Amino acid sequence: LLPPELRFAATTVLQRAFLCFSSYCYYDITETDGMSTNELYHSVQLYLSRSASVAATHLSLSRGLNSSAFTFGLSSHDRLVDTFRGATATWEHVVTQRQAQTFSWRPLPEEKRSFTLRIKKKDKPLFVPAYLDHIMDTATELRRRSQDRLLYTNSRGSAGGMESRGFPWESVPFKHPSTFETLAMDPERKQLIMADLRDFAEGKAFYEKTGRAWKRGYLLYGPPGTGKSSMIAAMANFLGYDVYDLELTEVSTNSELRKLLMKTTSKSIIVIEDIDCSINLTNRGPKKSPTPLIDPPSPEDPNVAVAPAAAPKTITLSGLLNFTDGLWSCCGSERIFVFTTNHVEKLDSALLRSGRMDMHILMGYCSFPALKILMKNYLGLEDGELDEKSDLWAGLAAAIDEAEITPADVSEILIKNRRREKPAAAAELLEVLKARVEKRRKEGGKISSGEGVEVEEEEKRALDSPKESGQDTESDGGKEVVAAAAAL
Numbered sequence: 001l002l003p004p005e006l007r008f009a010a011t012t013v014l015q016r017a018f019l020c021f022s023s024y025c026y027y028d029i030t031e032t033d034g035m036s037t038n039e040l041y042h043s044v045q046l047y048l049s050r051s052a053s054v055a056a057t058h059l060s061l062s063r064g065l066n067s068s069a070f071t072f073g074l075s076s077h078d079r080l081v082d083t084f085r086g087a088t089a090t091w092e093h094v095v096t097q098r099q100a101q102t103f104s105w106r107p108l109p110e111e112k113r114s115f116t117l118r119i120k121k122k123d124k125p126l127f128v129p130a131y132l133d134h135i136m137d138t139a140t141e142l143r144r145r146s147q148d149r150l151l152y153t154n155s156r157g158s159a160g161g162m163e164s165r166g167f168p169w170e171s172v173p174f175k176h177p178s179t180f181e182t183l184a185m186d187p188e189r190k191q192l193i194m195a196d197l198r199d200f201a202e203g204k205a206f207y208e209k210t211g212r213a214w215k216r217g218y219l220l221y222g223p224p225g226t227g228k229s230s231m232i233a234a235m236a237n238f239l240g241y242d243v244y245d246l247e248l249t250e251v252s253t254n255s256e257l258r259k260l261l262m263k264t265t266s267k268s269i270i271v272i273e274d275i276d277c278s279i280n281l282t283n284r285g286p287k288k289s290p291t292p293l294i295d296p297p298s299p300e301d302p303n304v305a306v307a308p309a310a311a312p313k314t315i316t317l318s319g320l321l322n323f324t325d326g327l328w329s330c331c332g333s334e335r336i337f338v339f340t341t342n343h344v345e346k347l348d349s350a351l352l353r354s355g356r357m358d359m360h361i362l363m364g365y366c367s368f369p370a371l372k373i374l375m376k377n378y379l380g381l382e383d384g385e386l387d388e389k390s391d392l393w394a395g396l397a398a399a400i401d402e403a404e405i406t407p408a409d410v411s412e413i414l415i416k417n418r419r420r421e422k423p424a425a426a427a428e429l430l431e432v433l434k435a436r437v438e439k440r441r442k443e444g445g446k447i448s449s450g451e452g453v454e455v456e457e458e459e460k461r462a463l464d465s466p467k468e469s470g471q472d473t474e475s476d477g478g479k480e481v482v483a484a485a486a487a488l
């Protein structure tokens with residue numbers, strides 16, 4: 001019977017009176033904030049979807065573009081109780097019909113959605129803003145986890161050429177299936193690497209406290225086909241990071257390199273594969289390098305007439321070191337740099353010193369524990385399935401080290417035999433290993449890979465011990481590699 005204005009005024013007065021005497025306070029988080037979207041609303045929605053899936057009976061479901069995960073949402077007037085630092089927060093999802101006469105420049109959804117947070121007045125200092133920060137952080141993490149990750153690459157001249165489009169990287173969904181479980185490597189070494197990655201990802205407070213940039217460098221070295229790329233994919237899948245595959249030969253200047261770095265996101269792995277082949281990286285010192293210490297003028301600089309085609313390749317080792325280590329390397333956080341090489345002995349010690357490449361990981365020939373993982377991957381052979389006292393098993397264990405075969409070659413043999421009975425497939429592998437051992441003995445240490453790649457015994461020794469192979473004995477990096485490999 002009351003006119004709407006009076007009804008509104010009466011409700012407001014009653015609500016205020018109620019709030020004055022209530023021991024609770026309420027926060028409304030609406031979907032839109034004036035004309036713009038309220039990011040907090042979407043973060044709360046995602047945050048609550050974690051517990052909504054088990055607690056509520058009537059749920060809305062959604063799946064975003066590029067996402068492989070479903071998100072649960074609360075239906076109208078559904079409530080959910082959450083706890084934060086021992087205190088209780090009650091959430092209610094409120095959906096009301098928007099009044100027809102509401103005017104807006106852009107079409108608004110017919111429903112008006114909001115979350116109402118109810119907390120005890122005494123808990124207010126505890127919740128605001130810490131609880132809201134916690135919600136935002138959790139939602140960001142959930143969003144990242146549910147979103148399919150991306151593999152970025154810089155194509156020819158992208159840092160300059162694509163600049164007009166504002167983004168120097170091109171991306172595709174990252175779908176590499178390699179994980180630490182499928183990676184053929186000694187389990188203890190794998191555990192070490194996983195623990196290191198976990199420490200890094202959870203180390204925000206540590207890096208802040210110690211004043212270190214939140215980044216870490218890994219050098220993967222070893223012959224071709226030993227799983228360096230597979231390791232990078234396993235790292236990315238383990239941490240849920242995007243991968244930036246940096247093609248160094250496509251970058252002309254140090255400033256281009258910096259631009260590329262600035263356009264990478266946090267929580268990413270920046271990879272430079274085959275770093276020894278990418279560029280001459282021993283041109284750091286003044287004697288060796290006639291390269292100017294400053295970048296040449298940029299072709300985009302209107303004051304300098306430089307033909308872009310004539311721009312020399314002037315990316316230097318110091319440019320690369322600044323990229324990983326200098327001030328610019330800190331323009332994002334939580335980033336991992338991975339360099340790979342088949343020839344660690346060719347790298348400048350400056351690149352290897354600790355702090356730049358924190359962990360040196362030797363990806364070596366297939367060991368017996370690694371072989372067991374490959375047999376599980378390709379033949380489905382579980383531990384204890386083959387008699388460990390059998391000649392077959394003992395033969396594999398004895399031959400694998402001397403055969404010096406890469407996991408890639410073992411994989412090929414197992415793929416070819418995967419439809420056979422497991423003992424028959426293992427016996428076939430043993431035959432191949434024995435033949436390789438025989439051949440190696442005859443050839444006096446030459447190791448032939450299945451794809452016709454030949455790795456000299458000398459070269460192999462160089463990977464294990466750079467000093468022995470006549471590498472610059474002053475190279476601290478070389479010693480570190482040996483020490484790190486021994487530690488692993």
Ligand SMILES: Nc1ncnc2c1ncn2[C@@H]1O[C@H](COP(=O)(O)OP(=O)(O)OP(=O)(O)O)[C@@H](O)[C@H]1O
Pocket residue numbers: 182183184185223224225226227228229230231342363406407408409411
């Ligand atoms: N350690 C490993 N664990 C599991 N699979 C492996 C391993 N090493 C090699 N492979 C298999 O061999 C193939 C080639 O491996 P990968 O590309 O990772 O080697 P790489 O060391 O990066 O080689 P390159 O130096 O030539 O780039 C992969 O498809 C993978 O299936």
